[in-house]
Amino acid sequence: MESKAKSFVHCSYVLSLVLFSFLGIQDSVQGRLLAVSKPDPKNAAAHARWLVSQNYWGVLNTISSDLGGAPFGNVVSFSDGLPNKGSGIPFFYLTALDPTARYAMKDHRSSLTISEYPIGTCGKRDPENPACAKITLTGKLVLVDNNSKEAEFARSALFTKHPEMMEWPKDHNFKIFKLEIEDIFLINWFGGAKPLTVDQYLHPKIRNQLASILLKPL
Template sequence: MFMLFTAHQPAPAAAAAAPTAEDYASARKLVSDGIWGIVSSLDYLNGNSPFGNVLSYSDGGKGVPFFYLTTLDEATANFTAADSRASLAVSQYAVDGCPGLDPQEPLCSKVTLSGNLVKLDPQSREAEFARAALLNRHPRFSNLPPAGNFQLYKLKIKGIFLINSYKDSPKKLSVRDYLKVA
């Protein structure tokens, strides 16, 4: 007697609706209004297992998240290895509590920016902007001890994933169009 096993094939996904101008504005507003999110990467110190960490950030209103990270945190070591891929997930629930909704519901918007976490040259104009943006949103950063060896990073965005409705979520947004939103 032998048994025939077949692999389960997922149902084909419905064609995704094209993102609207409102989708881009929603994603930018969510990133700009947020002050913290979950940054995920591969934990190269632990067999490349998935690793998520709550991190404070600021985009300075420009859409690109900046971080002030200490080399004392194991998560920072993940970004300095050969593989600097990372993602930042921000939920509307963290911004305004999504009144009357559960954080997992599609109407409670969430955006994930994926790309590479890049350390900034501390003498660059971009680092000057990042420092000002971070201190504006997180004033306590100015009191961090020098022994923490905090350094400025940005997420160089390569992909954007937005969930904000039941009818046509999720959406993949163009990085170029996302960055154009004023």
């Protein structure tokens, strides 16, 4: 029986691989998501990427050199790519007139916290209810070289999602920053934080989600 079951699972897996080759879902290989509908919370990587790409503001935390090293959160807008083509890496448009950019220049340690609540898909759940997802990406907040291809990508990502940024005062000297992610804290259902590595987050295997449907017993 076990051998038959294994054989069935193997066949289904091969079938799913063939199907995906024909469907040509290349964007998932590049670590970009095509789907806009809310993924199954069990697929932590896909769910986390959906949460980041659908949202467009969060709280960016740095270490305050003005306030004795206190953790200092600031409301910021961000973008991780063009709509429905997020890269998973959040980019920001910050001025050193605001403390967050100043703090980050002195100490890169940072985190970005995002809630599912503003997206409007939490139903009547309280924002602190674990089934209303929340994510904290922790890492280093660094300046992006203004002449790089990455800056070009980030400008396009930011200005498409936040058109008014293009009109912000030139003399405020806004610059592009990004969060180099080192750790991910995700709560998207009951039972505590979901284990999720940065590599899994940056390369979400959508095929696994679909394969799991194909692999379900008939």
